[in-house]
Each structure stands twice: as structure tokens, then as C-alpha cells.
Amino acid sequence: MKRVTERRTYSYLGPAGTFTEAALDQVPEARGHEWRPVHNVGEALADVLEGRSDAAMIAIENSIEGGVSTTLDALATLPGLRIVGEYLVKVNFVLVAAPGTRIDQVQVIAAHPVAYAQCHGWLGAHLPQHSHVPASSNVASAIGILDGSLPAEAAIAAPGIVAHHDVEVLAEQIGDNDNAVTRFVLVTRTTAPAAPTGADKTSLIVELPVDQPGALLELLEQFSTRGINLSLIQSRPIGDELGRYRFVLDADGHIHDERMADALLGIRRFSPRVVFLGSYPRADRKIVHYPERYADEVFVEARDWLRALVAGAPDA
Template sequence: MTLPRYAYLGPSGTFTEAALLAMVDPSEVEAVPAIDVLTALAAVRDGDVDYAVVAIENTVEGGVTATLDTLAAGAPLVILGEVVLPVSFELVARPGTAIEDVTAVAAHSHGLAQCRRWLADRLPGAVHVSATSNAAAAGELAQGATGFEAALAPPGLGARLGLEVLAAGVADNAHAATRFVKVGRPTAVPAPTGADKTTLVVHLPDDRAGALLEMLEQFAARGVNLSRIESRPRSDRPGEYSFSIDALGHIDEPRMAEALMGLRRTNPVVTFLGSYPAATGYPTPITPGTSAEDFSEARAWVQGLRSGRH
């Protein structure tokens, strides 16, 4: 039997691979490394792989724009699950390199951002070299790349590559974490768990005072809490923005379904990117008057009025 194929940001040893392994049994999938997020998601759209695991948000930089923008445009994709992993780095170098010898450090741009203050304090003046991934930077260093003397690597990777660890626990925030999502082609939405998240992209109807408030009221009026909202520039209308949103709840819940209907009625573009179990597992708080039972009772009441029952 053919194993499902999962694309991830490679090479082997990345935090994204660790997220993939936290989501699935490695013996039951074929892991396919990709050079970047765009390539991983394109492989899903093209049918070359079944799923992709990509970073979507971290506690230092916020949303991963490459993921948000690629999900929002092109053939439909949906998020099917998520996992949150703690993130810290090791500063690694070739054997014999002292930390005083380091004049340039390589890492993925998000890795550099998550260690910006640490690098400024411990390696002032060192040049930051962007790589396709933290694992790729460490791999290139181990293979003799020039242009940088050290790399920020996931814990344990440097030792596997024969590099020395110059510093461990490298991070600006000891509690830094990154959220990763499993992405696939559209399919039937999984049943609600009571601890779910729905991801959307919404374009406002026009650029005017109050337009964003009116969009947000579609959620507020139905007791739907937003855990994330970020503006992203619209490529078709310079100076205007769309909004990437995580809402707590599931499309099968009446409050979420009615919020989506309200958005659809009042905004020109609403892109549904999936309802899926939230990584926290915490039950979604329900505002009084917005439970499934409340909506059912209200619909029955209106139907009764139509039938002459008051």
C-alpha cells in the first residue's frame, strides 16, 4: 500500500520535520523535504504529495507571511490540524572555531529574528546570513561553506553533522514557540471536538472608516472569539489589505456557521481555510445565548411565530 506523502521544509533536522513527526507515525508516511514553504504547498496543489506541514505562526514574529499569503491565493487548500512546538537553538560551528572568531551567522530569517537580541549581545557586529532553513545553514557549514563561521541549528543537529556547539539554549524568549499546520486539498470537514479553530481570509468591501468594525461584528454578535487577526497587503489593490483570521469554533457549530454566512453576505471575498482541532485542546468558551441549543431554540421560536404560535 502506498504511504501518504508529506512535504515539509527540509532538509532533515528542521523544526518543521519535528512538527511532522509530532503529528504522524513516521513509519506510516513518506516524508518529502522541500526547499521552502511555497514549494511544499505547491506540491500539495499539484498532487505531488498528499499533505504539507508548514509553520504558520510564532510567538516572536507573529504570522509566517509566506504561509499566510500562499494559503490565501491559488487553488483551494485547507488546514487539517496543528501542533505547537517550543523553539530554541544551538549556535554551532566547525571544530576549532571559537565564539570570538564568529563574524557571520547563518539561519532561516525567522530563526535570526527569534534570536536577534541574543546575537546582538553575544556577537555584536556579526553579519546575519539568511538561509532556506536552519538545518540547511548547519548542513552547509558542515560541508565547508564559506561566508559564515556559525549557524543557528535545532538542538542536536550540530552534533549529528560533526559540528561543535558554541552555545545552547539560544533564544530571546525562553518560552518561544512555533505553530505548525497540516495542509491538504479540500475534503469533508472533520467533526467538531469542542476545542476547534477555523481559519479564514476576508477582503473588506471597500476602504472606509468602519469597514473593519462591521466585519468584526459578524463574529462578536454571535459570540465567536478571534485568537488571531493579521492584515496582509492585497496584490490586486495596492494600499488595501485583506485579513487572515483564526476564530475559535467549528463550521458545524451554528454560531460559527452564521458568522460565516454574515461574512459572505457583506464581504466580496471570504476564503475558508478549514475547521480543525486546536492544539491546546482547551474547550472553546461559549458566550451565553450562543450555544447550539440556544440557536436551535431561537429557530424553533421563529418557526412557531410563522405558524401562528406565540
């Protein structure tokens, strides 16, 4: 008898043609299942928490703008979520308009704020007198100029927009950085981390206990003294009072690694609140290297040595 595969649902920032959809297209297990377009990160995560979707693809970091604040704040405040994978999408933009529009007719440009920020240089050089109308997504900016819901003559969008809508491309490659990349993460309800691959990343959100000299250094030392590299350190205001921050951290390695587990114990003793976001394969599949003195067996041997001492064994 042929096995019937349960149909799954994946939420993503829609509609079709967004960079988020391109990221979701990189997930093999998502192909052939239902893709649910949503309006924002909050809606995507609510879909997961409330059971409408099995997972959500959301943008978490951009190589130009840094961490996506709405995503980081949502992950910090919504319990019950876990990152299970990350995906990289090369970011490039085109300027589009309704068919028949000339670039010299463009005075107002519709664009998502992040996309707009990444095209400042080109816009300043080619359309210095333009004004900007914000849109909820790159696709929404194009739809807005076509249906008249946005008061603009042109829109900044992803190149894939031409496959979904009847737009005319006024200019290509308008991004200021040809190497721009956005990192996306696939988020599910809390689940046990998958087995380590050797090319893994662990994401955390950590609050400092008090605002005092050396507090951040003490936090970072939990990793440095165990040979763990941090690939992302970003502060976000907690919001309860001025000067209080939480830190978003990406650490090279997996929670099943002895050195990472030991660091997490140190973090837990140090911080009043730690949010474990997940251990998952790196998008680039780059193997994590570390000095031999931080190998798993070194931590195991040290722990066994201490247990033997406590048990009364001679100090060998």
C-alpha cells in the same frame, strides 16, 4: 488476510533536523510513511495541489514574529487547500560551527531570517561585531558552513542538528525568549471538515468590501455578536493597490457549531471574498467555552420560531 495500508507522502521544510520535521513528528498517522523534504512553503503546497504529497506541514505563526507572511499569502491565493490540524513546537536555538572552531573566530553568522530575528539580543551581547548571511532554513545554515557554500564561520540552528551533522556547539539557549513557540498546520487538498471535538479552531481569510470607516468593525462584529472569540487577527496587503488588505482570522469553534455557521453566513454576505481554510482541533486541545445564549440549541430554536411565523403559526 492482513490489510495493506496505502503509503502516504508528507512534504515538509527540510532537510532533516528542522522545526518543521519536529512538528510532522507529532502527527501519528504520518509515522512510517514517506516524508518529502522541500525548500520552501510554495514547493510544499505545490506538492499537495499537484498530487506528489498527501499533506504538507508548514509554519503559519510564531509567538515572537507573528504570522508567517509567505504562508498566509500562499493560503490566500492558492485555491483547493484545507487545514486539517495544528501543532506547536517550542523554539530554541544553538550556535554551531565546524569542529575546532572557537567562538572568538566567528565574524559571520549564517541563519534563517526568522531564527536570526529571534536571537538578536544574545548576538548583540556576545558577538556585537558579527554580520549575517541569510539561509533558506535552520539546517541549511549549518550545512552551508560545513560544505563552504555559505561564507560564514558559524550558524544558528535547532538543537536537533547535532543528531544529523558533525557540528560543534559553541553556545546553547541563544534565543531571546525562552517561551517562543511556532505554530504549524497540516494542509491537504480540500476535504470536508472532521467532526467537531469541542476544542476546535476555524481559520478564514476575509477581504473587506470597501476601504471606509467602520468596515473592519463590521467584520469583527460578525463574530462578537455571536459570542465567538478571535485568537488571531492579522492583516496582509492584497497587492492590487495601496491600502487594500485581507484579514487572516482564527476563530474559536467549528463550522458545525450553529454560532460559527451563522457567523460565516454573515461574513459571506459582507465580504466580496472569503477563503475557508478549515475547522480543525486546537493543538492545546483546550475546550472552547461560550455563554449559554450562544449554544447551538438557542440558534436552532430561533430559526424554528422564525420558520413557524413564516408558515402562519401564532406567535407563542
